Amino acid sequence: xxxxxxxxxxxxxxxxxxxxxxxxxxxxxxxxxxxxxxxxxxxxxxxxxxxxxxxxxxxxxxxxxxxxxxxxxxxxxxxxxxxxxxxxxxxxxxxxxxxxxxxxxxxxxxxxxxxxxxxxxxxxxxxxxxxxxxxxxxxxxxxxxxxxxxxxxxxxxxxxxxxxxxxxxxxxxxxxxxxxxxxxxxxxxxxxxxxxxxxxxxxxxxxxxxxxxxxxxxxxxxxxxxxxxxxxxxxxxxxxxxxxxxxxxxxxxxxxxxxxxxxxxxxxxxxxxxxxxxxxxxxxxxxxxxxxxxxxxxxxxxxxxxxxxxxxxxxxxxxxxxxxxxxxxxxxxxxxxxxxxxxxxxxxxxxxxxxxxxxxxxxxxxxxxxxxxxxxxxxxxxxxxxxxxxxxxxxxxxxxxxxxxxxxxxxxxxxxxxxxxxxxxxxxxxxxxxxxxxxxxxxxxxxxxxxxxxxxxxxxxxxxxxxxxxxxxxxxxxxxxxxxxxxxxxxxxxx
Amino acid sequence: xxxxxxxxxxxxxxxxxxxxxxxxxxxxxxxxxxxxxxxxxxxxxxxxxxxxxxxxxxxxxxxxxxxxxxxxxxxxxxxxxxxxxxxxxxxxxxxxxxxxxxxxxxxxxxxx
Numbered sequence: 104x105x106x107x108x109x110x111x112x113x114x115x116x117x118x119x120x121x122x123x124x125x126x127x128x129x130x131x132x133x134x135x136x137x138x139x140x141x142x143x144x145x146x147x148x149x150x151x152x153x154x155x156x157x158x159x160x161x162x163x164x165x166x167x168x169x170x171x172x173x174x175x176x177x178x179x180x181x182x183x184x185x186x187x188x189x190x191x192x193x194x195x196x197x198x199x200x201x202x203x204x205x206x207x208x209x210x211x212x213x214x215x216x217x218x219x220x221x222x223x224x225x226x227x228x229x230x231x232x233x234x235x236x237x238x239x240x241x242x243x244x245x246x247x248x249x250x251x252x253x254x255x256x257x258x259x260x261x262x263x264x265x266x267x268x269x270x271x272x273x274x275x276x277x278x279x280x281x282x283x284x285x286x287x288x289x290x291x292x293x294x295x296x297x298x299x300x301x302x303x304x305x306x307x308x309x310x311x312x313x314x315x316x317x318x319x320x321x322x323x324x325x326x327x328x329x330x331x332x333x334x335x336x337x338x339x340x341x342x343x344x345x346x347x348x349x350x351x352x353x354x355x356x357x358x359x360x361x362x363x364x365x366x367x368x369x370x371x372x373x374x375x376x377x378x379x380x381x382x383x384x385x386x387x388x389x390x391x392x393x394x395x396x397x398x399x400x401x402x403x404x405x406x407x408x409x410x411x412x413x414x415x416x417x418x419x420x421x422x423x424x425x426x427x428x429x430x431x432x433x434x435x436x437x438x439x440x441x442x443x444x445x446x447x448x449x450x451x452x453x454x455x456x457x458x459x460x461x462x463x464x465x466x467x468x469x470x471x472x473x474x475x476x477x478x479x480x481x482x483x484x485x486x487x488x489x490x491x492x493x494x495x496x497x498x499x500x501x502x503x504x505x506x507x508x509x510x511x512x513x514x515x516x517x518x519x520x521x522x523x524x525x526x527x528x529x530x531x532x533x534x535x536x537x538x539x540x541x542x543x544x545x546x547x548x549x550x551x552x553x554x555x556x557x558x559x560x561x562x563x564x565x566x567x568x569x570x571x572x573x574x575x576x577x578x579x580x581x582x583x584x585x586x587x588x589x590x591x592x593x594x595x596x597x598x
Numbered sequence: 599x600x601x602x603x604x605x606x607x608x609x610x611x612x613x614x615x616x617x618x619x620x621x622x623x624x625x626x627x628x629x630x631x632x633x634x635x636x637x638x639x640x641x642x643x644x645x646x647x648x649x650x651x652x653x654x655x656x657x658x659x660x661x662x663x664x665x666x667x668x669x670x671x672x673x674x675x676x677x678x679x680x681x682x683x684x685x686x687x688x689x690x691x692x693x694x695x696x697x698x699x700x701x702x703x704x705x706x707x708x709x710x
Binding site: 310311332333334336337340371372374375376377378379380381384388399400401402403409412415416417420421423424427435436437438490529530531532535 | 601602603605606610611612613614616618650652654655656658665667668670671674676678704705706707708709710
């Protein structure tokens with residue numbers, strides 16, 4: 104894709120421009136006035152805090168803070184501040200928690216010991232140099248320090264081109280999942296085919312909540328039913344899912360895989376309790392053949408690990424009923440590191456075909472923002488990521504790590520959730536919308552080309568047959584099946 | 599350990615008792631009574647006041663012939679208890695009803 108992108112760069116007059124699907128952007132982005140700044144992420148276990156004056160730590164960790172200050176002392180720094188706008192007292196609190204954490208602590212295991220989202224956010228430091236050109240050097244020097252997990256220059260804003268919106272940055276270059284196979288699903292490669300942006304297809308996300316006012320979502324995303332859960336974590340999650348599929352192709356933020364599809368949402372809470380079967384049935388009753396339902400939920404199974412929702416008989420039947428009406432159901436396999444082929448799952452929905460496309464989480468090559476190949480630490484690209492469930496019913500995989508999309512605010516924060524973006528949406532949660540987007544592209548293309556959508560079974564068969572194969576990695580053999588990564592250009596040949 | 603976003607606490611989302619009817623039984627939600635194909639009836643009296651019994655998926659309106667999966671869905675019910683009541687405390691009660699094949703608490707759902 105890099106070659107393809109280079110080929111799309113062209114000289115217009117005396118200035119270099121790069122052609123993206125969003126339109127023209129200036130290739131000379133180094134010349135804009137907006138200063139570059141560094142985002143440094145402190146390691147969870149580093150008991151270091153910071154103020155506007157620099158880094159600080161208790162006596163035992165003073166050398167770590169001192170080395171960080173030595174780095175900053177080499178440069179002319181305009182500001183040091185919390186990337187999430189947290190107050191000084193909250194930043195100081197991180198020292199108490201960090202002092203009790205082991206090296207590389209598991210977030211889930213230590214969630215009850217203070218390793219919560221506030222603690223995680225407290226470790227993000229923004230360093231703004233007076234000279235933008237110092238940002239890259241500061242990032243490199245900080246990343247070499249023991250107390251820092253990662254340091255990088257924040258993505259640059261795209262300079263205003265004709266018709267561009269002011270404000271938010273353009274994160275499209277970090278959406279590696281859109282790129283050509285084998286890295287991505289090749290969405291950008293098929294968008295010039297009629298219908299292949301998901302035209303005339305509806306995608307329905309079933310989960311808990313969404314920020315439907317996000318600046319990069321289309322207006323009018325309808326709630327089909329249910330009661331949204333009033334919780335920031337759930338709202339971020341749903342917004343991130345929608346962003347992968349239908350974020351608007353303008354010059355800010357991201358662009359969705361099937362950005363011409365019509366998005367709708369259905370909350371899984373009905374009458375004050377979870378009722379996933381009814382959520383599926385209600386959504387299916389309002390959709391038509393060719394449309395797509397995404398089940399973005401998991402639940403604790405008999406081994407105490409998260410499993411796919413079709414384990415429960417009523418939900419299995421609801422999926423069967425929806426697919427029988429021509430609606431493709433895409434389902435997150437869940438993040439339990441669970442083997443669905445174990446005897447304990449005999450005669451359950453985890454060993455039967457509901458008709459759904461069950462999606463596992465694979466390791467991406469890079470998210471095209473973190474260009475440092477650090478993903479080698481977590482495994483081989485397109486191998487099963489350690490937490491993904493696996494088994495014979497899994498159909499295909501999607502990127503399960505560091506997907507760039509809307510919400511959360513680690514890539515771009517601010518006082519309004521409407522401008523938040525992330526580089527780190529992960530899990531079978533991030534994998535499933537990638538596949539859902541591919542399904543919508545295939546069905547949109549089928550409608551445009553043949554006049555009718557494909558059956559859900561045919562869509563699944565095409566994606567599995569034409570996808571870029573799963574690979575083995577250390578400790579994750581191919582027998583731990585998650586399936587291939589969809590490859591849209593190859594899939595479209597069979598539509 | 600594993601990525602997940604649990605449902606928020608504070609009673610925003612309650613846990614129901616989930617139940618599956620024995621074949622040949624249905625629930626008449628208007629009369630709040632279970633009725634068997636042979637005409638036998640059962641009306642629960644051992645639930646707290648304000649407890650509700652609902653079909654997980656209501657019968658579709660109209661005369662459409664149901665598929666096997668849609669027919670199966672009609673067998674699933676939820677017993678939604680008042681906020682102060684624990685679903686776990688009523689699983690055994692619901693399981694003893696003559697019309698019920700299986701009862702359990704609703705699954706612990708999270709985001710993947």
